[in-house]
Amino acid sequence: MTALGLPVQVLNQNRITGLRGEDERETYRKAKSTLAIVTAPASSLKLQPIPPSADYQFHLAEGCPAHCQYCYLAGSLQGPPVIRTFANLPSILENLPKYKKAGQVTTFEASCYTDPLGIEHLTGSLAETIRFFGEHEGMHLRWVSKFDQVDGLLDLPHNGNTQPRISINTDFISRRMEGGTASLDARLEAVRKLALPKTAGGGGYNVGLVIAPIMPVPDWEEQYTHLLQKVEQALDFECEISFELISHRFTPGSKAILQEWYPNTQVDFDESNRSLKFNKFGGKKYVYPALTMKALRNFFESELKRRFPDAPILYWT
Numbered sequence: 001m002t003a004l005g006l007p008v009q010v011l012n013q014n015r016i017t018g019l020r021g022e023d024e025r026e027t028y029r030k031a032k033s034t035l036a037i038v039t040a041p042a043s044s045l046k047l048q049p050i051p052p053s054a055d056y057q058f059h060l061a062e063g064c065p066a067h068c069q070y071c072y073l074a075g076s077l078q079g080p081p082v083i084r085t086f087a088n089l090p091s092i093l094e095n096l097p098k099y100k101k102a103g104q105v106t107t108f109e110a111s112c113y114t115d116p117l118g119i120e121h122l123t124g125s126l127a128e129t130i131r132f133f134g135e136h137e138g139m140h141l142r143w144v145s146k147f148d149q150v151d152g153l154l155d156l157p158h159n160g161n162t163q164p165r166i167s168i169n170t171d172f173i174s175r176r177m178e179g180g181t182a183s184l185d186a187r188l189e190a191v192r193k194l195a196l197p198k199t200a201g202g203g204g205y206n207v208g209l210v211i212a213p214i215m216p217v218p219d220w221e222e223q224y225t226h227l228l229q230k231v232e233q234a235l236d237f238e239c240e241i242s243f244e245l246i247s248h249r250f251t252p253g254s255k256a257i258l259q260e261w262y263p264n265t266q267v268d269f270d271e272s273n274r275s276l277k278f279n280k281f282g283g284k285k286y287v288y289p290a291l292t293m294k295a296l297r298n299f300f301e302s303e304l305k306r307r308f309p310d311a312p313i314l315y316w317t
Contacts, residue, residue, distance in 0.1 A: 016021035020081045024260040026175055031080035032067070036123065040086035047307040048107075052083040052315040053244075054109035054142050056099050060125045061085040061114040066146055067179030069265040070213055073113065083114070085123050091130045108133075110143045111262060117145035118181075120152070123234040127156060134159040139172045144210050144296055148182035154203040165208030165244065166191040167230070173215060176266050178226065184227075195239040206240035210313075213248035215268070216294055221299060241308065245316045249287045255282050 019034065022025040040059065050057035063083035064073060073081065086092060100106045112118055116126040126143065128269065132155045133141040144165040153164070168174075174184045182190070194200020198242045209231065215222065235241060248267075250258075255269045274286035287293070297316050304313060 009047065011159050013225060021212070024257075025263075026266060027080050028261045031063075031082040032065070034082045036082055036084045037083050037087050039088050040092060043241075044156060045092070047095075047099050049275070050112060051233060052108050053112075053317070055101070056105040057109045057112045058096060059086065059109055059113050060089070060092070060116050060129060061123070062118060062139060063113070065118045066115060066181045068146075068181070069177045069179070069262045070227065070248060070267045071258065072254070074257040074261070075251060077113065083119060084256045085119060086126065089128060091123055093129060094133075095284060096139065100136075105140055105283055107142055109139045110141060111145065115147060116143050117147045117149060121149060130156045130158050130162045133161040136161065141182075144208070144209075146178060146181040146187065147184040150190045150193050150203070154193060154198075154201070156203070158203070158205065163206050163242075164191075164194050164203075164207055165196075165210050167210040167212055168215070168227065169211065169213070169293070170220075170227050172223055173213075188230055192234045195235060195241065196237070206242075208242045208244060210244045210246065211300070212244070212246035214245060214300070216292055216296060224299065225303070227309045228307055232307055241299075243304055243308070243311060243313045245297070245306045247288055247293060247296060247317065249285050251283065251285050255286075 019027060020031055026239045044059055047056040047058055049055060060076055061084060063069070065083060065097055096108060099108075110126075110129060116123075116129075119125045129141060130153060133139055133213065139161065141162040142165065143162075144167050145248045146167045150164070168184060168187055169178070171184055174181070181187075191204075191207050194203045195207040196204070198204040210223075211227075214224075250269060258265065258267070271286055273288075275289045277285050277287055280287065288296070300316070301313060304311065
């Protein structure tokens with residue numbers, strides 16, 4: 001870090017102080033500009049299922065450098081949203097084969113609490129993880145990003161055991177609600193590089209596109225049609241691709257935090273436009289009404305089947 005000219009402070013313990021500002025917005029700014037290199041707690045080595053994304057989740061880091069106004073991490077992590085990258089990567093990786101299911105491929109998701117590509121230029125953790133999975137049969141790595149710095153991942157010996165996914169949305173949503181991330185065009189260029197065969201200078205990965213969060217913004221059909229046209233143009237060659245479709249939802253807690261962080265947000269948090277659902281633990285979340293969800297789902301399933309007939313839709317939620 002010092003070689004990059006960044007100020008470095010060595011901590012005496014695995015606890016970060018001095019991030020609280022006079023209000024939540026100042027605290028947010030301080031935390032988002034702080035990268036802490038810490039040891040992942042022992043509890044994180046006890047992996048949890050993460051359906052429908054993968055069999056298990058594990059963490060290379062917690063916190064994200066992006067500034068998405070609908071951030072799903074809001075309320076999920078304790079304290080200010082500082083980015084913590086884990087220094088004990090060998091221990092984290094060596095723990096994974098314990099969860100391998102005999103006689104089948106076991107999938108592991110590495111981007112539940114972070115965007116690993118967004119900090120890869122500082123950590124190198126994602127590349128090391130891809131190499132690790134490339135050496136293990138029956139174990140597949142999955143990760144997703146809104147960033148585009150994939151050049152360092154193209155020559156890695158992944159052996160088909162990693163599926164990188166890029167998260168995309170309409171130009172309107174990307175530009176206005178996803179601060180600090182790569183542009184839509186840059187993300188599509190990144191997924192093109194990842195999917196191209198190695199003989200053509202690409203990574204030769206089986207790739208995925210996560211369309212999220214899907215929102216019925218004004219003229220949404222026109223906007224998402226334009227998005228899918230751009231996807232077709234970027235992936236105009238034979239490749240393995242899958243889609244994941246995630247509609248926007250929020251909890252009362254995440255809404256309160258996000259509106260403090262982004263008081264001028266353009267995300268629609270009006271609960272009167274939503275249906276209330278409860279999870280198995282009694283937690284609340286607000287989703288779109290059934291008719292809206294049906295219209296959105298029908299549109300995407302129809303358009304994707306027409307444009308990418310061989311590409312599976314892994315799930316809609």
